[in-house]
Structures are given as structure tokens and as C-alpha cells.
Amino acid sequence: MKNEDIVICRCSDVTLADLYELFEQGYDNFEELKRIARVGMGPCQGNTCAKMIQWEIAKYFDRPLEACAIKNIRPFTMGVKLQAIKEAAEDED
Amino acid sequence: MRTRADYVIVGGGISGAAIAYNLAKKGETDIVVIEKSYMTAGATGRCGAGVRQQWGTKMNCTIAKMAIEFFENAEEILDYDGDIEFKQRGYLVVASNKDEDEQFAKNVALQNSLGIPTKHLTPKQAQDIVPHLNTENMTSATFCATDGHLNPFTMTDAYYKAARRLGVKIHTGTSVEDIVVENGRVQAVVTDKGTIKTDVVINAAGGYAKQIGDMAGVDIPVFSQNREILVTEPVEPFQNPMVISFSKNIYCQQVPHGAFIMGRGDDREPGLSTESTWRFLDEMAKTAVGLLPPLGELRVIRQWGGLYNMSPDRQPIISGTDEVQGFYMACGFSGHGFMFAPMTGLLLSELILGEETTVPMDELALSRFDGKDLEAYETSVV
Ligand SMILES: Cc1cc2nc3c(=O)[nH]c(=O)nc-3n(C[C@H](O)[C@H](O)[C@H](O)COP(=O)(O)OP(=O)(O)OC[C@H]3O[C@@H](n4cnc5c(N)ncnc54)[C@H](O)[C@@H]3O)c2cc1C
Numbered sequence: 235m236k237n238e239d240i241v242i243c244r245c246s247d248v249t250l251a252d253l254y255e256l257f258e259q260g261y262d263n264f265e266e267l268k269r270i271a272r273v274g275m276g277p278c279q280g281n282t283c284a285k286m287i288q289w290e291i292a293k294y295f296d297r298p299l300e301a302c303a304i305k306n307i308r309p310f311t312m313g314v315k316l317q318a319i320k321e322a323a324e325d326e327d
Numbered sequence: 328m329r330t331r332a333d334y335v336i337v338g339g340g341i342s343g344a345a346i347a348y349n350l351a352k353k354g355e356t357d358i359v360v361i362e363k364s365y366m367t368a369g370a371t372g373r374c375g376a377g378v379r380q381q382w383g384t385k386m387n388c389t390i391a392k393m394a395i396e397f398f399e400n401a402e403e404i405l406d407y408d409g410d411i412e413f414k415q416r417g418y419l420v421v422a423s424n425k426d427e428d429e430q431f432a433k434n435v436a437l438q439n440s441l442g443i444p445t446k447h448l449t450p451k452q453a454q455d456i457v458p459h460l461n462t463e464n465m466t467s468a469t470f471c472a473t474d475g476h477l478n479p480f481t482m483t484d485a486y487y488k489a490a491r492r493l494g495v496k497i498h499t500g501t502s503v504e505d506i507v508v509e510n511g512r513v514q515a516v517v518t519d520k521g522t523i524k525t526d527v528v529i530n531a532a533g534g535y536a537k538q539i540g541d542m543a544g545v546d547i548p549v550f551s552q553n554r555e556i557l558v559t560e561p562v563e564p565f566q567n568p569m570v571i572s573f574s575k576n577i578y579c580q581q582v583p584h585g586a587f588i589m590g591r592g593d594d595r596e597p598g599l600s601t602e603s604t605w606r607f608l609d610e611m612a613k614t615a616v617g618l619l620p621p622l623g624e625l626r627v628i629r630q631w632g633g634l635y636n637m638s639p640d641r642q643p644i645i646s647g648t649d650e651v652q653g654f655y656m657a658c659g660f661s662g663h664g665f666m667f668a669p670m671t672g673l674l675l676s677e678l679i680l681g682e683e684t685t686v687p688m689d690e691l692a693l694s695r696f697d698g699k700d701l702e703a704y705e706t707s708v709v
Pocket of ligand 1: 337338339340341342343361362363364365366367368369370371372373374375376377378501502503504531532533534535554555556590632633634635657658660661662663664665666667
């Protein structure tokens with residue numbers, strides 16, 4: 235399969251070829267890749283792509299896997315509607 | 328790492344980027360930028376990236392207007408191959424009481440006198456622009472069609488790529504730990520990776536600007552505060568302008584890829600925490616659904632926090648200081664340093680090189696606070 239056809243980040247539609255292109259430009263860590271290519275910013279919050287990207291960074295830059303940090307875990311674990319948050323907050327008031 | 332440089336810039340956010348680029352473009356290319364984390368790790372990568380000209384002080388209006396003129400042409404000027412996603416879809420500023428309405432009438436007069444095309448609207452006219460706006464308890468609104476927003480990551484990337492091409496060196500993952508001052512002059516910057524001798528150090532450390540000032544023995548009257556923000560799943564476009572209200576305490580926009588980004592400014596203890604809280608989430612949900620009801624159906628997918636660096640009068644400090652020769656700063660942006668960055672870079676480079684500055688800078692000088700009662704006078708702040 236060609237690198238252009240291998241989708242690494244489904245939420246933001248980033249392929250392995252895109253990733254290699256960014257590596258070549260010098261983006262060599264998850265935080266910078268996230269900011270420039272939106273990997274890990276979509277609805278799945280990196281739960282699909284983060285490990286694969288970590289693996290690709292380690293391979294490409296020849297670093298130990300443990301030396302390649304992945305994403306910060308931030309809330310939320312899954313999407314919640316604003317209306318639901320509002321209603322729950324009003325129930326507490 | 329280099330052991331000598333003409334200029335050392337502390338901080339790899341949009342301010343550090345714009346300053347490095349402007350100095351380099353003026354021919355001063357022996358510049359090192361030191362960033363303790365990665366580029367845009369600070370407020371720049373956490374901000375709403377909104378740009379508006381609807382301010383209450385002449386200085387803020389003037390700087391914002393000139394910055395927008397730069398953003399309109401930034402991709403060509405910086406020869407950037409990416410997309411800075413500058414969209415001018417306006418800012419709708421909602422007034423919800425008589426005092427605010429009266430203040431806005433003054434603001435609009437000021438803005439118009441400076442060539443900013445803001446209009447004062449009735450609630451009905453505001454609804455023509457944002458059909459899902461709840462106009463209950465709304466007094467009036469102001470709208471400026473040339474306000475807008477950008478992608479903060481690519482905008483900063485554009486500056487840094489241009490700066491690099493001009494020879495600027497950038498060290499990420501490197502922390503400034505001390506500044507050596509002797510006989511009232513900057514001598515060197517000490518980092519965790521080594522010492523760089525220099526005559527000029529520029530403090531663009533955002534939320535950490537006070538700490539960097541302390542290292543050089545310069546007391547900067549700023550403090551930092553956590554501001555929280557959230558993003559929803561992307562949906563089809565249905566809101567063009569940024570909607571903000573100072574009294575309701577909200578800003579909310581739909582970005583080009585479809586997500587809504589929104590934040591508010593709950594008064595917090597000064598500090599360096601950027602934690603996410605449920606209190607923010609509760610208040611944000613109530614305010615957003617109240618003002619823009621259909622947003623209730625959107626799922627929040629992420630929330631985070633970042634530091635506002637507040638100055639006593641809510642205007643930036645872009646300045647040198649008589650106390651320490653060679654020490655300059657660009658900080659105290661009070662929540663609007665992203666949009667001012669093109670002017671931050673231009674003005675500070677002019678000041679450092681002793682050129683005539685594009686706008687008079689007394690109102691931005693550190694010395695404006697000497698012995699004065701430090702009172703806020705820019706009230707148009709979320
Ligand atoms: C939630 C939120 C929303 C915002 N919305 C807007 C908006 O809509 N429009 C707008 O114009 N502005 C907005 N702002 C404000 C804007 O983000 C900031 O004013 C602007 O990004 C400041 O840029 P900076 O480069 O000066 O600072 P920063 O981006 O904070 O950069 C400072 C850098 O210095 C580094 N640093 C700190 N200490 C050291 C050290 N000792 N050694 C080396 N490096 C160090 C940090 O890691 C950081 O990367 C918002 C801010 C927040 C938090």
C-alpha cells in the first residue's frame with residue numbers, strides 16, 4: 235500500500251505520506267505535529283492515531299519509543315453536549 | 328549551542344517570533360530564540376486567535392488596525408507556503424445594559440475617528456448577522472466586518488520560517504535560568520544547556536515575563552491568570568462572526584474547519600496553573616447556550632487553560648528600561664497579545680535599533696507606571 239493511502243489520523247485526514255513530509259520539515263514531536271496538522275485534535279482526541287504517530291517518530295528519527303512523548307491527556311474522554319452540561323449545572327444550583 | 332549572539336529572545340510564542348523576524352528583516356540576523364518547551368507551547372498555542380479593532384483606547388485601536396493590515400498580507404510578506412486561515416467575518420460585540428451601551432457609543436465614535444468601520448446596531452440588526460442570537464436582555468450591539476481570526480499555530484509558524492530563512496537560530500527544549508547583569512548592563516543569558524554572551528536580551532516569556540524580569544533585577548508590574556477555553560466537535564458552518572460580550576463574559580466563534588471555540592474570563596487568583604475546571608465548564612455552558620441557544624446541541628471534545636499576562640492598565644508593555652541597559656520586554660498583553668504581535672515585533676525592533684517608532688510608544692513604556700496609581704482603563708476585555 236502506498237504511503238498516500240495509509241490514513242494515520244482519521245479525524246483530521248492525515249496520511250503517512252503527510253507525516254513523512256512534516257518529519258522532513260523538522261516537526262519531530264507529537265505536540266508540534268498536533269499543532270501544525272491537527273493530529274489528535276479531532277473527536278477521538280488521539281485515541282486512534284497517537285500511538286501510531288509515536289511509533290513513526292521513533293522509527294523515522296531513530297529514537298527509543300519511550301523517548302517519544304505522546305499527547306497530554308485532557309478532558310473530555312468523550313464528547314458531551316453543552317445543553318447536558320448546562321442542565322446538570324442548573325440542577326446543582 | 329552558541330556561546331555568543333547579538334540578541335537573545337526568551338520565549339517561542341508569537342511575540343518572540345514577530346520580534347525575531349522584524350529584527351532580522353532590518354538586517355540584525357545574529358539572533359537566538361530560547362524556548363523552554365516547544366514553539367507555541369505558551370498562551371499562543373492555547374488562545375482564541377481572534378483579532379478585533381473594537382477597543383476603548385486609542386492606542387489599542389491603532390495597534391489592532393495596523394496589525395490587521397499586516398495579517399491581510401501576511402502570507403505574501405512572509406512568503407509562507409502554509410495557510411494562516413485569516414478569515415475576516417467580523418466581531419459582534421453584545422451590550423446587555425445601559426452603561427455598556429453608552430460606553431459602546433463612545434467606543435464606536437473613537438473607532439470611526441481612527442478609520443475603523445464599526446457600526447452600532449439594534450438587537451434586530453444584530454440578529455440579521457447572527458440569526459441564532461438570543462436578543463432577550465440585549466440592549467444593542469456593535470459590529471466591525473473587518474475583524475476576524477487566524478490559526479495561531481500556522482501564523483506563528485509563518486513568522487518562524489521567515490525568521491529562520493534570515494538566519495535566526497531557535498533552541499527549543501532549552502530553559503533560561505538566569506540573566507547576568509553587571510554595571511547596569513546585560514552581559515549574558517544562562518540556560519540549562521549553557522551560557523550565551525549577549526548585550527541584548529528580550530523578554531517575550533508570556534505568563535513567565537515577571538520571573539524573567541526578576542532574573543535581570545527589573546521589577547515588571549504584571550501578573551498571570553489562568554483563562555480556560557473549550558472546543559466542540561466540528562459541524563457545518565452556521566456562525567460567521569465571533570460573538571462576544573464583556574458583561575456576560577463570553578467569546579465564541581466557529582473556526583474554518585467547523586469547530587466552535589469559546590472561553591470566558593472568570594476572576595482567578597494570580598498564578599501559573601493552567602488547570603481545567605468543572606466550574607468553568609458549567610458557567611461556559613450556561614452562558615453559551617443562553618446567548619446562542621443552538622450551541623446546546625454541540626458536543627464539547629476538549630477543554631484547556633492558558634495564561635493571561637495582565638498589566639495594570641490592560642495595555643501591553645513594549646519597552647526597554649533605564650535600570651538595565653540592553654534589557655527589553657514585550658509582555659502584559661492582558662489577553663490580546665496574539666492580535667497585536669505584528670506591531671509588537673515592529674515597534675520593539677524600531678525601539679531597540681533607535682529608529683523613529685511607527686506610533687509613539689510612551690503609553691507602552693514600563694516607565695508609565697512609575698509612581699502612578701495603577702488603574703485599569705481599557706474596559707473592553709474578556
Ligand atoms: C484562553 C486564551 C484565549 C486567548 N484569546 C486571545 C484572542 O482571541 N486574541 C488575542 O489576541 N489574544 C488572545 N489571548 C492572549 C494571547 O494568547 C497572548 O497574549 C499571546 O499569545 C502572548 O504571546 P507571547 O508570545 O507573548 O507569549 P507566550 O505564547 O505565552 O510565549 C511565551 C513562551 O515563553 C516560554 N518561556 C517561559 N519561560 C521561559 C524560560 N525561562 N526559558 C525559556 N522559555 C520560556 C514559554 O514556554 C512560552 O512558549 C488568549 C489567551 C488565552 C490563554
